[in-house]
Amino acid sequence: MEDFPLVTGTTDAFEATSLLVTRALPGLVVLDDAGLPLVVLPGSQVLRFLLPDYIAEDPGLAAVLPEADADRLGAGLAGRTVAELLPEEFGPTHQRDRPIVRPDATMMQIASVMSRQRSPIVAVVRDRRVAGVITVHRFLGAVLPQR
Amino acid sequence: MTEPNGVVVAAALVVFVGAYVLIATERVPRVQAALGGAALMFVLGATTGHEAFFSAETGIDWSVVILLFGMMVVVSVVKPTGLFEYLAIWSAKRSRGRPYRLFVLLTLITAGASAFLDNVTTVLLVAPVTLLVCSRIGVRPEPFLVALALASNIGGTATLIGDPPNIIIGSRSGLGFNDFLLNLAPLVVVLVIAFLAVARLVFRKAFVVDPAKVQDVMTLDERKAIADPALLRRVLLVLGLIVTAFVLSDTLHQEPAVIALLGAGLMILVSRSTRDVFLQDVEWETLVFFIGLFVMVGALVNTGVIEWLGRHVVDAVGDHYLLAATVLLFGSAVLSGVIDNIPYVATVAPLVAGLVATSDRPESVALWWALALGADLGGNATAVGASANVVVTGIAARQGTPISFATFTRYGIVVAALTVALSWPYLWLRYFVLG
Numbered sequence: 015m016e017d018f019p020l021v022t023g024t025t026d027a028f029e030a031t032s033l034l035v036t037r038a039l040p041g042l043v044v045l046d047d048a049g050l051p052l053v054v055l056p057g058s059q060v061l062r063f064l065l066p067d068y069i070a071e072d073p074g075l076a077a078v079l080p081e082a083d084a085d086r087l088g089a090g091l092a093g094r095t096v097a098e099l100l101p102e103e104f105g106p107t108h109q110r111d112r113p114i115v116r117p118d119a120t121m122m123q124i125a126s127v128m129s130r131q132r133s134p135i136v137a138v139v140r141d142r143r144v145a146g147v148i149t150v151h152r153f154l155g156a157v158l159p160q161r
Numbered sequence: 162m163t164e165p166n167g168v169v170v171a172a173a174l175v176v177f178v179g180a181y182v183l184i185a186t187e188r189v190p191r192v193q194a195a196l197g198g199a200a201l202m203f204v205l206g207a208t209t210g211h212e213a214f215f216s217a218e219t220g221i222d223w224s225v226v227i228l229l230f231g232m233m234v235v236v237s238v239v240k241p242t243g244l245f246e247y248l249a250i251w252s253a254k255r256s257r258g259r260p261y262r263l264f265v266l267l268t269l270i271t272a273g274a275s276a277f278l279d280n281v282t283t284v285l286l287v288a289p290v291t292l293l294v295c296s297r298i299g300v301r302p303e304p305f306l307v308a309l310a311l312a313s314n315i316g317g318t319a320t321l322i323g324d325p326p327n328i329i330i331g332s333r334s335g336l337g338f339n340d341f342l343l344n345l346a347p348l349v350v351v352l353v354i355a356f357l358a359v360a361r362l363v364f365r366k367a368f369v370v371d372p373a374k375v376q377d378v379m380t381l382d383e384r385k386a387i388a389d390p391a392l393l394r395r396v397l398l399v400l401g402l403i404v405t406a407f408v409l410s411d412t413l414h415q416e417p418a419v420i421a422l423l424g425a426g427l428m429i430l431v432s433r434s435t436r437d438v439f440l441q442d443v444e445w446e447t448l449v450f451f452i453g454l455f456v457m458v459g460a461l462v463n464t465g466v467i468e469w470l471g472r473h474v475v476d477a478v479g480d481h482y483l484l485a486a487t488v489l490l491f492g493s494a495v496l497s498g499v500i501d502n503i504p505y506v507a508t509v510a511p512l513v514a515g516l517v518a519t520s521d522r523p524e525s526v527a528l529w530w531a532l533a534l535g536a537d538l539g540g541n542a543t544a545v546g547a548s549a550n551v552v553v554t555g556i557a558a559r560q561g562t563p564i565s566f567a568t569f570t571r572y573g574i575v576v577a578a579l580t581v582a583l584s585w586p587y588l589w590l591r592y593f594v595l596g
Binding site (some may be wrong): 066067068069071072074075077078079080082 | 383
């Protein structure tokens with residue numbers, strides 16, 4: 015388990031993305047109004063927000079754009095919140111499949127949550143509070159056989 | 162054919178009308194409504210397995226299902242080549258960012274492609290690049306998206322394979338690919354020109370552009386849309402062969418469905434596509450919808466309802482074929498504006514077939530063209546009149562630029578009224594005056 019920055023839906027999107035970049039994080043744990051982890055926001059989801067649907071869904075169309083367009087991508091975060099970066103289904107009432115494990119979760123349980131949700135992070139919740147997180151790097155490091 | 166009793170006939174009618182209402186009102190997904198209706202027809206004894214699966218008159222029209230399937234596979238292989246992205250961006254650059262010129266070129270690409278591909282597919286292929294170009298030159302994309310749907314419905318009218326109602330009409334009438342091409346394509350050329358002329362007025366607000374952004378479109382590189390030029394060349398060659406085979410279908414003594422299926426197979430071979438790719442755009446739900454629909458309509462034929470209706474229609478029409486064509490053209494247009502034109506044509510086609518079969522007058526063939534024109538062009542009237550319309554409104558909503566029902570209808574009803582109104586003098590002149 016490791017300490018990790020936590021954000022909420024109202025966190026400024028630019029600040030949240032800066033956290034991802036400066037601390038080289040695989041994603042951010044987003045808390046709901048009750049302070050429980052709602053979802054993990056991976057860097058790829060930030061990109062999904064920044065790209066129009068028609069570019070994200072058509073790599074052929076992305077190819078025709080000049081490279082200079084990429085320099086303007088980050089400007090799309092201005093004035094946005096973390097809630098706006100999330101896919102629509104992750105509203106404040108979202109209940110199912112949260113990226114959560116209990117402190118006594120086994121390695122196989124942790125692996126199951128991570129793989130099912132394709133999440134690079136799971137939060138460890140004790141007494142309805144986040145006690146820490148487990149990253150996929152830390153997890154794989156623990157299960158990789160020593161050479 | 163079985164001899165059903167009056168209770169079965171009445172029950173079959175209730176099932177048919179009920180399913181139709183569900184399809185029209187979209188209270189349940191249309192495929193469920195059609196399959197549910199088909200299942201009830203079996204339960205009622207209005208049709209049997211043998212009649213539904215093997216009868217040419219009262220069963221599933223497999224040639225329609227196979228033709229649709231074959232063309233969906235062809236589209237699945239063509240789509241990833243980047244051909245449409247290339248053409249649209251090339252057009253945008255040729256237009257030098259001038260909105261009306263861009264509008265004309267996109268309309269011509271859409272209408273042209275739609276004549277040979279399914280309308281929904283065409284819209285799905287051209288819409289993303291349209292959004293990109295509109296964003297590039299700083300114009301609102303909604304009018305351009307509406308125009309794509311309208312152009313695809315007009316273009317699709319030109320050929321047997323351009324629009325599903327035409328496929329049904331082709332199969333039920335025995336009219337071939339060239340019959341459609343020779344009878345409908347010349348009119349469609351006129352309709353596209355008329356559409357472009359009226360669009361200048363109807364969409365005038367969309368053609369105001371920020372001059373500072375116009376040159377932005379020139380920075381796009383259309384050549385990069387083609388990831389594998391060798392693949393594109395092979396695919397284009399097969400596409401050419403398929404179209405040639407359709408044109409020569411009478412000479413080759415092959416049905417369009419067989420040509421589509423062989424073309425799909427050849428397309429898979431030359432592209433070396435995997436199953437994931439060549440089945441990607443096969444709309445299984447649509448194919449199953451057609452199957453359910455044919456079982457329901459077949460049951461009505463089987464129970465004698467269609468024959469009874471047909472007799473009354475024949476009596477009512479008498480020798481007044483121009484009046485019948487007029488009613489069919491405008492009536493189909495109005496109905497297709499509010500309900501799905503596929504079940505409409507599937508139901509009306511046996512009636513028209515009866516009318517044409519009992520006539521020795523050459524102008525009776527005009528009834529088929531009136532049905533095709535009314536059903537295809539009438540679909541432009543509202544946002545739910547044709548599948549392509551529903552698709553573009555969905556795309557627009559996802560992009561955060563929703564097109565309301567009223568907005569679509571404001572544009573669509575003008576274009577539908579214009580194109581249907583222009584079709585009438587064409588029918589009158591070609592089939593009743595010039596003969």
